[in-house]
Ligand SMILES: NC(=O)C1=CN([C@@H]2O[C@H](COP(=O)(O)OP(=O)(O)OC[C@H]3O[C@@H](n4cnc5c(N)ncnc54)[C@H](O)[C@@H]3O)[C@@H](O)[C@H]2O)C=CC1
């Protein structure tokens with residue numbers, strides 16, 4: 074049972090124009106604990122009518138929100154950040170209850186989520202325009218940066234807090250307002266953050282949160298000409314669908330989509346560091362992150378040593394419910410996710426793969442799967458081309474630098490890649506050759522609010538975090554002042 078200090082954080086209604094509302098048709102959806110299968114909460118499930126109300130609220134609120142100074146907006150965002158951190162433990166409990174990740178990871182995600190609010194509160198003060206040297210003596214050239222306006226955000230279940238603030242932070246700092254549609258599996262984290270946004274004094278209508286049937290809510294958002302931008306984090310197929318739907322109203326889109334990250338270990342690597350990095354990259358959130366190592370390539374000379382050390386650490390991982398002390402891997406989000414992992418394992422075995430550890434469902438329950446390492450992985454196996462999105466590490470052997478770069482880039486995805494080497498020439502050659510938006514060198518987890526996060530190829534468009542992250546919420550206006558010689 075959820076034991077919260079701040080019971081107001083367990084919010085089960087949607088947030089529209091500063092009010093907590095039920096579905097006008099009385100619709101609800103249930104949120105289940107992926108570890109236990111227990112019902113956590115029943116939340117309002119709204120549709121097109123309420124989504125239209127949220128759009129209208131965001132449009133009305135934006136007229137005054139954009140007129141606040143960046144400093145005024147920053148003060149409110151800073152207060153929101155402080156409240157997120159003050160309620161970190163309760164927010165972490167809510168997240169583990171609905172998403173399943175170990176409590177330590179949930180705490181970490183709340184800190185990561187809050188960091189985007191803190192970062193963009195300050196970035197909003199640095200949205201500089203230009204005064205360009207004129208082309209005519211009677212004219213002056215101004216470049217103004219203005220907020221895009223009403224923005225829609227559709228977010229995934231794997232990081233139920235951070236994927237929201239990575240969007241709401243820059244949007245609000247720039248003077249935009251937002252309608253957020255969280256994943257139906259994990260709405261409680263979003264709604265709890267909405268409670269704290271109101272407590273922070275963020276005005277009604279600036280943030281709206283609508284939970285419900287994704288395709289219905291999304292269609293209402295993409296069809297609306299009031300909504301000037303859509304930002305989406307989730308799978309590539311859904312991202313493509315949404316991008317098409319945004320074309321009719323020429324919305325700006327930001328897409329943070331799927332990945333298929335290669336993790337490369339060269340024979341000059343620090344093997345113990347490479348094992349540590351592979352553990353973090355692969356098994357964080359039970360492998361349910363878009364930047365997880367999806368394919369591990371190890372050079373022939375160190376292959377057996379790496380596999381032995383890596384598999385020993387994987388086999389020693391503590392599996393359990395996220396609320397248990399010391400648990401390193403919790404459940405996956407649902408049975409379908411476990412089935413996909415098992416499909417990749419069975420496919421690999423049928424094509425000559427060798428299970429070194431794991432390779433089967435865990436007796437703890439339907440949503441649990443043992444952290445797995447498969448050796449003798451080959452490019453014809455499903456996980457070479459598909460994102461596993463689970464605790465499965467296939468280890469491929471390679472001979473040369475050119476061979477592994479070709480294999481690493483042989484995917485339509487281009488989000489993250491990682492490699493371990495101590496040779497400076499190799500580091501620059503490989504970092505420049507990898508076709509991904511993020512490259513970790515001798516590091517397995519690199520996400521931070523201060524650096525640009527985003528993909529190449531079919532992993533998405535735009536960047537989140539860093540000084541670049543606010544650009545997607547800004548329009549650039551050229552103003553020509555003439556007649557100044559009179
Ligand atoms: N690039 C990145 O930063 C991230 C990418 N992902 C990717 O997302 C996938 C896993 O997350 P999921 O939540 O399962 O992805 P998903 O694409 O199924 O769902 C993401 C969001 O889209 C909504 N959605 C689902 N169907 C929709 C439709 N027809 N129209 C409109 N909205 C719809 C869902 O309700 C959810 O809010 C993986 O492929 C993962 O790589 C996940 C997190 C971060």
Ligand SMILES: O=C(O)[C@H](O)CS(=O)(=O)O
Pocket residue numbers: 231232236361362363364520526
């Ligand atoms: O949803 C995800 O997978 C996140 O973008 C990964 S990270 O930002 O936490 O690295």
